[in-house]
Amino acid sequence: MTVHFPFQNSYAALPANFFARVAPTPVEKPRLIKLNRPLALHLGLDPDQLDTSEGAEILAGKTLPDGADPIAMAYAGHQFGHFVPQLGDGRAILLGEVIDKDGVRRDIQLKGSGPTPFSRRGDGRAALGPVLREYIVSEAMAAMGIPTTRSLAAVITGEPVMRETALPGAVLTRVAASHIRVGTFQYFAARGDTEAVQRLADHVIERHYPHLKAAERPYPALLTAVIGRQAELVARWLLIGFIHGVMNTDNTSISGETIDYGPCAFMDAYNPATVFSSIDEYGRYAYANQPRIALWNLTRFAECLLPLLSDDQDKAVAEAQDLLGAFGEAFNDAYKAGLRKKLGLFTERDDDQLLAQALLDTMAAAGADFTLTFRRLSDAAGRGDNAEVRALFEEPAAFDEWAVRWRARLGEEPQSAEERRAAMRTVNPAFIPRNHRIEAVIQAAVWNDDYAPFEELLAVLARPFEDQPQFAAYADPPKPEERVCQTFCGT
Structure with missing residues (x-):
């Protein structure tokens, strides 16, 4: 029986300076530890x-399967605000592309598959822990309906990798709409290669935004489309308490998917200044900073497109600034609409945002759990009883005061309590990948070869x-001794 991948590769057909052709490095004793069977079927595998x-x-x-054309993609990027003109896939190799059951082109990439010309003295390998973390979080995001890369498989290699200590090596098979990033455009823009920037923009339009091919001016339309997707994506992150942790431009996907789950985490107690990433020493990518950083990253993308907007630099800059100005409204619209849904509001009132912010401020002051507060609020909307929600607040009087306003606002709408409860439960998850649960899974796998957790x-x-x-x-927040206060990159 031969494993068949119906590859139809388009990125590998671009000019040779877009990537390096390189095969994965063979490993000693590969063992499949997880296969995402539903995703495999959806990919036509x-x-x-x-x-x-x-x-x-x-x-x-x-x-290598038949039809694979393995490449490591070239890209640059701003890392914590500092520009690096060459990064690239240092430990990932794109095997090829398949067309899924929805007719969408998907990359099949091996992460942790050995060194490439972009490895910068790294070993190109991945440890088991980060592979499991990305598998868990990316699939959880998909289940919550957040645009994301997916995990097709995790394989243990049978070979150790050296980090602070020897750890089991592993490879993640990652699936993405594409792996094209803001940093991919920066790679060519930094070299003054406008022809390559245009070639890449045309490829992105063909692959991700085909409706723009008929636009009178497709490149401004592309910038607008990417801004819109990123605004929507980051709003959805905030609505579930997600913190990416390393929002560099090389981790900002042009397709609008969440990509690169390194030191990512979900908040337990609500605090807008929350940071988990061990390398984010100054909180650049803190929870509440993510919209601002998204706009900063999109501004870098706009800079790459300036030669395609106009031959006149001043006109190009003015147009880019105008288009970037739409980010704030797009983000706010998506975020506010999401908050209304989380509160069980079906219509829009001028002071709804004030009502939502008042709850968030009360949660922050009390250290109330973000996910549990909204989930229990969903049930409270169906019962008319606030007891389980107020129990999350050490001093519930502030919540009680807010709840009076909330109940009055609900009374302005005609929906039944059960209709409201059902709607709220579709946007307020009971279960998220809590950090202490992920850590327990990793410890069992790494040290005991136990994958049951x-x-x-x-x-x-x-x-x-x-x-x-x-x-x-699994819905419970961590006990004090279970708290995971820092997360780490897998490199």
Whole structure:
């Protein structure tokens, strides 16, 4: 039985300076530890073929499937505000592209598959812990309906990787609408290669925004479209308490997907200044800073497109600034609409944002859990009883005062209590990938070769909006001794 990938590769057909052709480095004893069978079927792949020794070898990079054209993509990027003119895929190799059951082109990439010309003295490998983290969080994001890269498989390589200590090596098979980033455009713009910037822009339009091909001026339209997707994406991050942790321009996807789950985390207690990433020493990418950083990253994208907007530099800058000005409104509209849904409001009133912000301020003052507050609010809307929500606040009087305003606002709408509860439960998850749960999964896998906690957590997170009474403990925030205060990059 031969594993077949129906590759139709387009990025590898671009000029040679867009990438380096490089094959994965074979590993010793690959072992498949997780296969995303539903995703495999959606990609037109046979999960039974992948779930074999031959499949494990392909998913670990030990052998190449027919039709693969492995490449490491070139890109640059601003990392914590500092520009690096050449980054590129230092530990990831794009095997090729397939067309999924929806007719959408998807990249199949191996992450942790060995060194490439962009590795910058790195070993090109990945440790098991970061692979499991990305698998868990990306699939949880997908289950919550957040645009994201996906995880097709995780393979343990049978070889150690050296970080602070020797750790089990692993490879993640990542699936994305594409791996084109703001940093991809920066790579060519920094070299003054306007022809390559235009070629890349045309490729992006063809792949991600085909409706723009008929636009009178497609490049300003492309900038507008990317701004809109990023504004919507970051708003949705905030609405579920997600902190990316490393919002560099090379981690900003042109397709509008969440990409590169390094030191990412979800908030427990609500605090807009929350930072988990160990390398974000000054809080540049703190929870509440993410909209501002998204705009900063999009401004770098706009700078790359300036030669395509106008031959007149001043006119190009003025147009870019005008288009970037739409980000704030797009983000605010998406964020405010999301908050109304989380509060169970079906119509819009002028002071709804003040009502939402008052709750957030009360939560911050009390250290109330972000996810649990909104989930219990959903049930309170159906019962008329606030007891379970107010129990999350050490001093519930402030919440009680807010709840009076909330109940009065709900009374202005005709929906029944059960209709409201049902609607709120579709946007307020019961289960998120809490940091202490992820850490427990990683510890069991890395030190005991035990993947039962990993499988159970994935099963719970696959149904984030359902109660799942048998797994109710997974909804609980960490006890003080369980708190994970820092997350780390996998490199």
